[in-house]
Structure formats: structure tokens, C-alpha cells
Amino acid sequence: MTGAVSPDRRRFLTASAAVLGAAASAQLWLPSAARAAETPLPDGVFSLGVASGDPLPDGIVLWTRLAPDPLNGGGMPERTVSVEWEIAEDARFSRGVRRGVAQARPEYGHSVHVDVRGLRPGRDHWYRFRTGGQLSPTGRTRTAPSRQSSGGTLRVALASCQNWQHGYFTPYADMLAQDPDVVVFVGDYIYESVPSATALRRHEGTGEPYSLTQYRNRYAQYRTDPDLKAMHAGAPFVVTFDDHEVDNDFAGDIPQDPDKQPHDAFVARLTAAYQAYYEHMPVRASAIPNGPHIRMYRHLEFGRLARLNVLDTRQYRSDQATSQAGAMDPSLTMLGADQKQWLLNNLHDSPARWNLIASQIMMAETDLLVGEGKQWFYDAWDGYQAERNQFLKEFRSVRNPVVLTGDRHLTMISDLKEDFADPRSAVVGAEFVGTSISSNGDQDQAAFRKEWDPRMPDNPHWKLLDAHRGYHLFDIRRDGIDARVRVVDTVRQPKATPSTLARLRVEAGRPGVRLV
Known part of the structure; x- marks a missing residue:
């Protein structure tokens, strides 16, 4: 601040x-x-x-x-x-x-x-x-404002999804120049994928990491990126993990491919991955793992201006649904009972002007099917709709909720609606899905628009959709949040040209987000 x-x-x-x-x-x-x-x-x-x-x-x-x-x-x-x-x-x-x-x-x-x-x-x-x-x-860092402070500006950078093999981490060079007070990283700090002979930058090792030493080596390789190293030395990070820090699309202690990873072997993998994560992140002793368990959900206060709730949407979730009926099963949970109640308490008891939620995966609906019917990503909140819908209803009585997300490798900025099944339902918040630092590399923009533009009419809550690499930058004040989508022209070279793709605004007391 x-x-x-x-x-x-x-x-x-x-x-x-x-x-x-x-x-x-x-x-x-x-x-x-x-x-x-x-x-x-x-x-x-x-x-x-x-x-x-x-x-x-x-x-x-x-x-x-x-x-x-x-x-x-x-x-x-x-x-x-x-x-x-x-x-x-x-x-x-x-x-x-x-x-x-x-x-x-x-x-x-x-x-x-x-x-x-x-x-x-x-x-x-x-x-x-x-x-x-x-x-x-x-290194340079910054303490949070005093607990009673209510004015000023908090500058937050949102980052996620940095795949070593897909490109250089060039967006961090621009992020450092923008001088954020804090960087919120919402997952996929490393990728567990095997080394590729055709990759721009090849992963170390000979296969996926499973042991503690292998995960340590993978984290260490990522930490050698000069732009990431400089950004860590330039501002404090608030971090949480998604799936690739362990295994793609895992849920709790269930791997993506349980037929290939027996339960005991996957528990050992979780234990190694969580310890390596703790070893390489600037987090407190409360995050020291206990075997295959690590406590990552927590909240941070930035005076009375903002409360940041950091979620863990992997460790306590039910296994992913595989059908539309399964996605609406009220017994499925993304957060688990304890974390869910913790978040509800934090939202309703907050003294802050802005209630931010760092969620690894997208909360707004993504309807992939053009025309009648629905088709969802079951790994996101769309696969856990009963719990998601409960939170959206609760948002009506929460002061200025804004969700900060990663995972998609896209910029997807949306109004959050109380009921996505009803286009006339109330807007109750805003969500910024940040694009990736490097994952998906320099995406073919024409191919992206051809695939995704036809879906826009079926997702009227989307305000902006883009596939450039970069990050989001927020200037948070009492009266509103001014957001910029910062992108780079390439991640295939060690240097890149940054620019502002779009500017958006969230007004205090008026749920939703608009393009400026």
C-alpha cells in the first residue's frame, strides 16, 4: 500500500x-x-x-x-x-x-x-x-498497512500457470516494473510433465517427478528463471497451489490415473510434492507438511481496505464428476466442510471494504456447448455446482466480493451471477481469471477466436476473453478497483514487449465488472 x-x-x-x-x-x-x-x-x-x-x-x-x-x-x-x-x-x-x-x-x-x-x-x-x-x-519487501488503515491504494498482481517448457517467464519483467505491493500466485508454479525434446526449454530429469529429490530439482529449475527470481526479490508473494505442483487434475488423495498410480504410491507422491512445495515457498511454519497433508488456506488483512482469502481447492475436494448430473450432486465438495465454513465466516465477519478470494480454479460458468444445452469443465467450480451456487447466494450479503483465479491459461473476466441457470438472476460479484505466465506458449490468436468467439452468446456474463500471455494488475481503493490486463508479445524469447490489453473497473457497492 x-x-x-x-x-x-x-x-x-x-x-x-x-x-x-x-x-x-x-x-x-x-x-x-x-x-x-x-x-x-x-x-x-x-x-x-x-x-x-x-x-x-x-x-x-x-x-x-x-x-x-x-x-x-x-x-x-x-x-x-x-x-x-x-x-x-x-x-x-x-x-x-x-x-x-x-x-x-x-x-x-x-x-x-x-x-x-x-x-x-x-x-x-x-x-x-x-x-x-x-x-x-x-531482496525488497513490504509490510501490510496497519490494521486500522482504511485509505490509500493497494496494488496487487495476479499470476498463475508458468510452464518452463512452453516459454520464458517474460511477464515478470513487466510486473516488476509496475511495482506491485504484493503478488498473488494462484497455482501451477511448476509442471510435473515429462521432459520434451521439442520444448523451447526442456524440463530437467528423465520423467515426471515422484520422489522428494525429483520435485526439489524441478522447483530449483523453475527458480533459476531470471525474471521469476527478480520478481521474488522485488515484492512479497502470497501463494497457493493447484494441480500441477503434484499431478494433473488430482483430487484429494486420488490421482488423475488411479489405475496407474496405486493409492499408497500416490500418498508417497503427495508427501514428496507438498514438502518440496513448502521448501521453495515463502510461507510460515503453519504450512510445514504433515506427511500427505499441508495447510495452505489462510487469510491476510491489508488494513480495512482488503481481506484476502486464499483457498485450497485441491486437497479437500471430492473426486471430479464425469456427467452433468454428477456436477449437480449436492454431496460433492470443492473445499471440504472445515474450509467451507472458514470461508463463509471470513466473508461475513470481514471488516474490509473489499473481500478478495484467491481461488485456483474458475468460479463463473463456462458453457462450452454452442446453442442449446450445457457442456462444462468438471475440474472447475462448474463440476461442484451445489457448493458453488451456495457461495454465490451468500455473496449477496458480502461486501464487495471479487474472485481472483488462474488455471485456464486465458484471460476470462466475468460477472458472477447468483444463478447461472437463469440469465435474469442478479449479479453478485466479479471474477478475474488471469492468463498464464507462459503455459500454452504464444497461442495462435486467430485459432483461439475461431474456437471461443462462438461461445460468447452462451456466456453473456463474460466481459473479456483473450489468449495472450501475461498477468493482471489491480489498483484497489475504497471507491473501486481499477484493473489492467498486462500482456507480452512473446514468451519464446528472453525479452518481450509488454502492453495493456484492456482496462476494467469494479465499483464499490455495485457488483460486477465493466470495461473502461
Whole structure:
């Protein structure tokens, strides 16, 4: 949220932070005796960069992972390593506010998660790590505004679906230049697909990941993308996972292909995938997995301006329906009983002006059948209609609900209607389905329009439909949300030209979204 530091000033400080961090590499903030006792480590322990996440008014999570040989298990000695950390209110670290020592343990892939508290709200902070005489890159992050703050602007970037094999992560370069306060990533951070000889950038390994080491290698490969690495170092992320972090279209402990993945084998795969996810994400200790279970649904407050509810639409869901009748089965659940009640409570008890829901999969209806009848994606909320429809009815008594979604590899921006079976039903909210960072690559736009434009009359709630790669950017104020669809001309090259495809507006107190 904008505060004492202007956006232009913040962008200047971001650009200079890496230079200042390098210039400060000679500064040692532990006693010389402690430094002398360190056992030498391999060079390049900070190859995966730094990150921050889940901002609070007084706190932030700082992350790194020691990995001098990132694509081969990490390359660290099999011992616990002490890592110094420091956070300051300026890029020169002359106004340090907190410092300490964290333990990078081999059982967690030598990842480091520091839950820093005691910070001032609504401020930029700079941070870094040091171990074995090596200094990390400098990261910049920002705390959430104070709990009583009700004004100002919150800039949120929405991202999802970054497939290494489909293209470079070029949208992040533009995202960094737009200087968001927080990045909301709603799933498919990695893809578990096998390496392809014809891919633009080939996945590491020889097949899909199943073991912990294999998932670690896949995450590490993605973390080496320079634009993704720079964006993580430039702003805090709020993350959740979808399916490809584990297995395409899995539901709970049921894989996509149960005839090929026995239950015990898939539980072992879940256990490995969730641990690797935790190891590579800037999340709190509450997300440390317990075997094949991980707690990811949570909410974050940005003063009284916005409450962000982050969902887990994979771990607790019923298996997908396979027919229209199945999709309307009232016993099916997307969220599970506990998460469902948690979300309802958060929406109705919220003091916030805007109630945001980060949902991995699309909530608005997608009718794929041109003309009479319906045809749905059963993996999305369309496959769990009784639960979806209950939430849409509840939205009528929720202040300014807006759903932020990924998964589709398309920009699909919609009004949320109380009953999609009745075209005359009330509009109760808005949904922004963000396009992908790189998944589907540079899509054939003419072919896309030929396939999807005929479906528009059957989906009158759609306000915008597009297939370019990019992300969405939101400036949230008390009176409304100004949204921009930011796209790039290609992900097949390391550099791209960004532009604004469309501008949209959500007015406070008026459900729905309109093109500007």
C-alpha cells in the first residue's frame, strides 16, 4: 500500500538495491570468531535467490534455499548450516531493524524460512542472508498497512500457470516494473510433465517427478528463471497451489490415473510434492507438511481496505464428476466442510471494504456447448455446482466480493451471477481469471477466436476473453478497483514487449465488472 515512499522512488530503490547489496558484501555483521568457525561451503549457495511472502502489518516471511548444485539435489553437505539474516528500512542497511540466525536443515532441503516480527506497517524493507562467507542477493519487501488503515491504494498482481517448457517467464519483467505491493500466485508454479525434446526449454530429469529429490530439482529449475527470481526479490508473494505442483487434475488423495498410480504410491507422491512445495515457498511454519497433508488456506488483512482469502481447492475436494448430473450432486465438495465454513465466516465477519478470494480454479460458468444445452469443465467450480451456487447466494450479503483465479491459461473476466441457470438472476460479484505466465506458449490468436468467439452468446456474463500471455494488475481503493490486463508479445524469447490489453473497473457497492 502506498505510503511514505512514492512509487517512482520505490522503483529507483529497487533498481539500485542489487548494486548496493553487492557493495555491502564486505560488511560482516557477526563476530570474527563466529566467522572463523564456519566450515567452507561450495560456491554459489544462493543460486536460487531470495523471496518474501505473506505480509502482516508487523511481519513478513523471508526465504532462501542453499543450493550450489540446484538441479542435482542441491549439492549441500548433509548437515545443518547456520544462516545469518538481516532486514532494514533502507537499501544500504544503515537502518537495520531486525537480524538473527536461522538453521538450514538437510531434512528441509536446506531451505530457510524466517518469520520476522516487530516491523513497522506499510513500509518497504530490504533483506539479505549470509553464510559461509557468501552474501545473498538483496531482496525488497513490504509490510501490510496497519490494521486500522482504511485509505490509500493497494496494488496487487495476479499470476498463475508458468510452464518452463512452453516459454520464458517474460511477464515478470513487466510486473516488476509496475511495482506491485504484493503478488498473488494462484497455482501451477511448476509442471510435473515429462521432459520434451521439442520444448523451447526442456524440463530437467528423465520423467515426471515422484520422489522428494525429483520435485526439489524441478522447483530449483523453475527458480533459476531470471525474471521469476527478480520478481521474488522485488515484492512479497502470497501463494497457493493447484494441480500441477503434484499431478494433473488430482483430487484429494486420488490421482488423475488411479489405475496407474496405486493409492499408497500416490500418498508417497503427495508427501514428496507438498514438502518440496513448502521448501521453495515463502510461507510460515503453519504450512510445514504433515506427511500427505499441508495447510495452505489462510487469510491476510491489508488494513480495512482488503481481506484476502486464499483457498485450497485441491486437497479437500471430492473426486471430479464425469456427467452433468454428477456436477449437480449436492454431496460433492470443492473445499471440504472445515474450509467451507472458514470461508463463509471470513466473508461475513470481514471488516474490509473489499473481500478478495484467491481461488485456483474458475468460479463463473463456462458453457462450452454452442446453442442449446450445457457442456462444462468438471475440474472447475462448474463440476461442484451445489457448493458453488451456495457461495454465490451468500455473496449477496458480502461486501464487495471479487474472485481472483488462474488455471485456464486465458484471460476470462466475468460477472458472477447468483444463478447461472437463469440469465435474469442478479449479479453478485466479479471474477478475474488471469492468463498464464507462459503455459500454452504464444497461442495462435486467430485459432483461439475461431474456437471461443462462438461461445460468447452462451456466456453473456463474460466481459473479456483473450489468449495472450501475461498477468493482471489491480489498483484497489475504497471507491473501486481499477484493473489492467498486462500482456507480452512473446514468451519464446528472453525479452518481450509488454502492453495493456484492456482496462476494467469494479465499483464499490455495485457488483460486477465493466470495461473502461
